[in-house]
Amino acid sequence: AQSVAQPEDQVNVAEGNPLTVKCTYSVSGNPYLFWYVQYPNRGLQFLLKYITGDNLVKGSYGFEAEFNKSQTSFHLKKPSALVSDSALYFCAVRDTYGGATNKLIFGTGTLLAVQP
Amino acid sequence: DAGVTQSPTHLIKTRGQQVTLRCSPKSGHDTVSWYQQALGQGPQFIFQYYEEEERQRGNFPDRFSGHQYPNYSSELNVNALLLGDSALYLCASSPTYNEQFFGPGTRLTVL
Numbered sequence: 338a339q340s341v342a343q344p345e346d347q348v349n350v351a352e353g354n355p356l357t358v359k360c361t362y363s364v365s366g367n368p369y370l371f372w373y374v375q376y377p378n379r380g381l382q383f384l385l386k387y388i389t390g391d392n393l394v395k396g397s398y399g400f401e402a403e404f405n406k407s408q409t410s411f412h413l414k415k416p417s418a419l420v421s422d423s424a425l426y427f428c429a430v431r432d433t434y435g436g437a438t439n440k441l442i443f444g445t446g447t448l449l450a451v452q453p
Numbered sequence: 454d455a456g457v458t459q460s461p462t463h464l465i466k467t468r469g470q471q472v473t474l475r476c477s478p479k480s481g482h483d484t485v486s487w488y489q490q491a492l493g494q495g496p497q498f499i500f501q502y503y504e505e506e507e508r509q510r511g512n513f514p515d516r517f518s519g520h521q522y523p524n525y526s527s528e529l530n531v532n533a534l535l536l537g538d539s540a541l542y543l544c545a546s547s548p549t550y551n552e553q554f555f556g557p558g559t560r561l562t563v564l
Contacts, residue, residue: 371552380457380543381496381555427495438509439547440486443495 339364341428343444350418351452358413358447360428369431370411371441372402374424381427387411398422418451425449455480457546457556465562466534474529474559478546484508485527486553487519488543496543502527531561539563 341362350356362368369388373381385396392404402413413426425446432440458477466472478485484503488496498511502521521527525546531538539562545553 373555378560380459380557381545383552383554386552429495432498438486438501438503439484439551439553440498440501440509440511441488441496441545441553442498445495446493 339430339432339442341370341430341442341444343426343428343447345447346445347448347450349450349452352420353417356415356418356422356449356451358426358428358449360411360413360444362409362411362428362430364430368411370402370404371429371431372396372400372411372413373427373429373443375427375446376424384413384426418449420451420453423449423451457482457544457554459542459544459556459559461559462557463560463562465564467564468534468536470534470563471530471532472534472561474531474542474544474561476527476529476544476546476556478525478527478544479554482546482548482554483525484547485521485525486545486547487527487529488545489513490541490543490558492540499529534563536563 371386372384387394387404395401427446428444429441460475486501487499490496499513500510501508505521516532518530541558543558544556547553
């Protein structure tokens with residue numbers, strides 16, 4: 338079965354420091370990978386995606402993600418964290434089973450806390 | 454251009470009741486998916502609608518049903534509500550086979 342794992346429930350980082358939120362995946366075939374962010378009492382906002390091409394993907398709000406096929410990872414990164422980046426982050430993979438849909442399978446989420 | 458909209462924002466029901474949640478997709482999007490996000494969990498896929506047909510279904514019982522209208526808007530219906538149905542229900546729309554854009558969700562509380 339296809340899945341994603343986010344091994345950290347919470348990541349704490351000081352404002353101005355680099356941040357990394359980890360994600361590993363398990364899929365058959367080529368992975369379509371996504372990162373979404375969720376602020377309290379809000380829906381999910383799309384940050385970035387990897388379909389094919391460069392392993393370093395740039396997205397919204399200064400975030401980027403590095404695709405590593407050998408390690409089956411898709412870690413989210415930002416060079417300098419802001420307090421306003423504090424939110425819940427979800428990694429997701431497109432399910433390639435069950436017909437031609439773009440159904441997403443989500444990880445359990447990682448809470449990012451940026452301290453001033 | 455409005456994004457994905459959902460109504461109502463919040464809803465409180467009692468066990469055994471029925472509920473209908475509504476979603477209007479982003480302009481130009483023809484595919485609507487519904488997800489259930491329980492507290493502390495990632496969203497779980499319920500089903501997806503395209504061309505007014507249910508195209509794929511997740512691991513949810515038949516109490517969960519849906520509909521898509523010709524203008525691509527969609528409804529999620531849940532019958533015989535259980536306490537465990539309390540969750541944030543997210544609607545997502547997309548152009549065919551592309552990335553999904555999510556609405557703000559409907560918070561359902563079952564008492």
